[in-house]
Amino acid sequence: xxxxxxxxxxxxxxxVAVFAVPLVVPQPAVRDRSASPSAxxxxxxxxxxxxxxxxxxxxxxxxxxxxxGMLCRIECSSDMRKxxxxxxxxxxxxxxxxxxxxxxxxxxxxxxxx
Numbered sequence: 324x325x326x327x328x329x330x331x332x333x334x335x336x337x338x339v340a341v342f343a344v345p346l347v348v349p350q351p352a353v354r355d356r357s358a359s360p361s362a363x364x365x366x367x368x369x370x371x372x373x374x375x376x377x378x379x380x381x382x383x384x385x386x387x388x389x390x391x392g393m394l395c396r397i398e399c400s401s402d403m404r405k406x407x408x409x410x411x412x413x414x415x416x417x418x419x420x421x422x423x424x425x426x427x428x429x430x431x432x433x434x435x436x437x
C-alpha cells in the first residue's frame with residue numbers, strides 16, 4: 324500500500340514539475356530586442372519611441388496614399404466611362420470636343436490619346 328502511495332506521489336511531483344518549469348523559466352527571445360525602445364537606456368527611450376512612432380505614422384501615410392491613388396483611378400475611370408457614354412449617345416459632336424471639355428473640368432486626369 325505504501326508503495327502505491329509513493330508511486331502516486333512521485334507521479335504527482337513529476338507532473339507538477341512538468342507544468343511549473345515552463346512558467347518559471349522564461350522563453351528565449353525570438354525577435355531582436357535591440358530595436359525595441361525598452362531595451363535602450365532611459366535617456367534614449369524617448370528618442371527611440373519617437374522614431375518608432377514616426378515609422379508607424381509614415382507607414383500609415385503610405386497606405387493612405389496608395390488607397391487615395393486607387394480611389395482616384397476608380398473615380399477617373401468611372402468619369403471616362405460616363406463621358407464616353409454621353410459623347411456616343413448624344414450625337415451632338417465628335418468625341419474630341421467632349422474630351423476637351425472633360426480635360427478643362429478635370430486637369431488632374433490624364434487623357435488617353437485616341
